[in-house]
Amino acid sequence: MRDDSNGRRGFDRVLIAVAATFVTLSAGSALAQSAPERSPSDLAIDAAVPMPEPANLPPPSIGDFKIDTPDTTASVTPATAVEAPKLDAAATSAPAAAPEPAAPAASATAPAVEPAKDAIAKEIAKDSLSGEPAKQQAAEPSAEPAKTASAVAPADQPVADKLRELLGAKSSRYFDRKGERAAVEKFYTARDFAPLWTQAGAATPVVGSVAARLKDAAADGLNPADYPQPDFAAATSPEALAEAELKFTASVLDYARQAQSGRMHWSQVSGDIQYPEHPIDPAEVLANVTTAKDPSAALASYNPPHKMYRQLKAKLAELRGQGDGPGAIQIADGPTLKYTAARKKQAAVEVDDPRVPQLRAKLGISENPDSTRYDAKVAEAVRKFQDGADLKETGVLDERTVKALNSPKSDRQIDTVIVNMERWRWLPRELGAPALGDAYVILNIPDYTLKVMQHGAQVWTTRVVVGKPGNHATPLLTETMKYITVNPTWNVPPSIIYNEYLPALQQDPGVLDRMGLKLVRNRDGSIHISQPPGERNALGRIRFNFPNKFLVYQHDTPDKNLFSRDARAFSHGCMRVQNPDQYAATLLSIAMPNERYTPEKIRGMYGKSEIDLKFATPIPVNLTYQTAFVDDAGKLQVRKDIYGRDAAMLAILRNPKGKDLENVVAHAQPSYARPRADIPQGVAFNDGAGNAEPSFFERLFGAPSAPPPANRRPQRNVFTR
Known part of the structure; x- marks a missing residue:
């Protein structure tokens, strides 16, 4: 026999809990009204008696709460708990409040609603027959956020699924470089692996534009065979389309990388080349090419922007x-x-x-x-x-x-132009200093000329003497000139000490003294040879300093006769400038225009004490090797390959076994250790300076933490204007 009294008691408890909830809500509204204060018992009675809504809705039943539904209890918020019974105590006891003050009132009562909600849940969860709490049915909130709609069109989803599969397991088949492979995987993941080059199984118009640029790669001195193109029309299955997608992506990235940085890395040519790296960003390349109005032009923009490169490109077309x-x-x-x-x-x-x-x-x-x-x-x-x-x-x-x-097809000239175009890819995209009107120095070794450029035009030029072929070749590099030294001390490089002066001392112990050179043995056994400032100094009156690992610089020379020769490769690697006073005045007028430096003012500083004129903004110096260039008259000029750079590059490009031409080759770094050697008897030494003596690199380019002792070098006057 069923005991209805238990069920009645359970329902009474529900009503009591509901009353407690609405007591809390109505209290805030009642306080805000001017109506007389009512007792808690009156409020409980009002809340327990269901009042119809304006729409004449029936009173709430136990089914309206749905507390036993997992999804409801898992996501209930304080605001939802109030709405569940669909009763508004404020509507029955006072006029509706304005929307603006209503929001803070609801927020303020939220903590009071939370316990009431728990009470309702506990009462409803009790079994009406046994009176014992039932097992809680509510589920915990999901740990994963709800998935958003896929950005992939339904027609492209099969291809996207194959792309996900190929990039996850076989990406190395298409992209050899680890960094590039990771970048491509990240790029496609961000777009839910939606294909980039096809839509609904057909190639996009972008493909045609990009494909035309890849086919015309020879116009920029590149090899079209390095950028194979898949046949999208023949790809009829999702797997074939996915493979064509990745192959085309690889070709686009290969073109951009080689157009910007070169088909070979400069370290493969020689150990005396060092230019700043400027690799591509694969994601940036793909986004740039596919969103540009002219995809072909966007891809072509990764070639060097320099005027000299564009001139060589035009000449290459003429030669062909x-x-x-x-x-x-x-x-x-x-x-x-x-x-x-x-x-x-x-x-x-x-x-x-x-x-x-x-x-x-x-x-x-x-x-x-x-x-x-x-x-x-x-x-x-x-x-x-x-x-x-x-x-x-x-x-x-x-x-x-x-x-x-x-x-x-004058093969030799074409090859010469191509390797020179390749060398332009190694140079920085910005040759000059923007703060100085894009001013820079560019020295062409095979042409034996130096030019100062500003605002895209030549400001000044002069002849130079460069290093002899072989071990004394002038290196290729980009550095910044930081200061000029007037009346420099010549610190003899270790290579000259070992290879020339020590053998000379064996035959003639007094040779250094007659040359005006000073020989010092330090306490650690090392030796140092230097020549003080003066007319006889091997560096002349001015030295132009751009610190670099090859220990080379530009300087004056007392031997002016070599400048009259057509071929001027006679130095040990440094560059001798024909008109150093004019060169210094030109640079200083750019770096410090308010100081009004002139050649006469520079010459007025000549003396026996070193003077450093420091630039507030360093000026870039680019040492290049242009065996082919276009002169001001528009004529192609070809110079002798004095260092064999062209031949070395052509051998690399023609090597059929060379796959990764951009690989970096590690070269031994130069040593700046002080040379130790046995000095023959009868050689006069100057006083040594001890173990604190700076290295040759520090002597040459300065060492603020270890300045040279006063008895070793003349007093140095520093001008920092």
């Missing part, structure tokens, strides 16, 4: 017979043309020929462009062309020379 410049001009066959210089009893012989105007245009001779006379200037231009084309330098226009001039 693809341009409209002088390279596309054809010289007709005809008789041999020869110029005979004037002699004592014979005038110069200039042959007249209708082909000469075309010859002048092709060789870039701007003087008398319409003249048909094969004069001395034309003959000299032919001779220079023959030198660059590996022909006998006669200055005579013969059949072989005409054939070489007309060849659409």
Whole structure:
């Protein structure tokens, strides 16, 4: 027999709990009204008696609470608990409050509602027959947030699933470099592996634009075969489309990386090259190319932006017979043309020929462009062309020379242009200092010239002497010039001490003294040789300092006769400047324009004490190796490969076994240790300075923590303006 009294008692407890809840809510509203204060018992009775809503809703039942439903109890908030019974105590006892003050009131009563909610849950959870609490059915909140809608179109989801699979297990098949592989995986993960190059199984218009750029890679001196392109039209399955997607992505990244940094790393060519790295960001490349208005141009923008590079690119097209410049001009066959210089009893012989105007245009001779006379200037231009084309330098226009001039693929010149374009990729994208109007120094070793540039134009130029081929070759680098030293001390490099001065001392112990050099043996057994400032100093009157690991710099020289020679590779690696006072004044006028430095002012500082003129903003110095460049007249100039850099680079590019040409080669770092050696008897020493003596690197470029002793070097005046 069923005992209805137990069920009645259970329902009574529910009503009591509901009353307690509404007592708490209505109390706040009642306090805000001007109505008379009511007792708690009155409020409990009012709350226990269901009042219909304006819509005449029936009173709440036990089913309205749904406390036994897991999802409801797991997500109930204080506000939800109030809404569940759908009763508003404030509506029955007072007019509705304004929306603005209502929000803080609800927040303030939230802690009081929470215990009431728990009471309701406990009462309803009791079993009506046994009166014992039932097992709690509410589930804990889910640890994972609800998934948002996928960004992948339904038609692309099968391809996205395959991309997820391939990148997770076989990404090394498409991307050899670990860093690039990780970047690509992160890029596709961020887009839920949605394909980048296809939509609904068909290639996007971006693919056509990018593919055209990859096919035309040879125009920038690159190899189109390095960037294979998959056939998207032949890919009919999701797996084939996913594979084509990754192959195309790999080709795009390979092009961008090689266009920006080079097909080979500069360390593979020689150990005396050091340029700053500027690798690509794979995610940035993919985003840039796929969102640009012109994807082909966006990809091409990773090639060097320098004017000199663009000029070489135009000349490369001409040499291949693809341009409209002088390279596309054809010289007709005809008789041999020869110029005979004037002699004592014979005038110069200039042959007249209708082909000469075309010859002048092709060789870039701007003087008398319409003249048909094969004069001395034309003959000299032919001779220079023959030198660059590996022909006998006669200055005579013969059949072989005409054939070489007309060849659409002058292999040697094309190769020379390509390797020079490659070297431009190693250089920084910004050669100059932005704070100084993009000012910089650029020195071309094979051309033996130095130029100061600012605002994209040449400010000043001079001749230089560079290092001898072999161990004394001038390195290729980019550094910043920080100061100029007037009246420098020459600290003899360790290599010269070992290889030249110590052997000379064995034969003649007094040779250093006659040269004005000072020999010091330190307490640790090392030796140091230096030459004080003066007219006889090997560095002349000025030294230009841009600290670097190769210990080279630019300086004056007392031997001016070498500047008159065409080939000027005679130094031990440093660069001798023909007009150092003008060079210093030019740099100082850029770095410190308010100081009004002039060559005369610089020369007025000459003396026997070192003077450092420090730049407030360092000026970049770029040591380059341009065996091919375009001059101001628009003519391609080719110089002798004095260090064999071109040959080394061509050998690397032509090596069929070379797969990863961008790999870095580790080279031994130079040592700045003080040399130790046995000095022959009879050699005079100057006083040593002890073990605190700075290294050669510190002597050369300064060591603030260990300044040279006063008795070792002349007093140094420092100007920091």
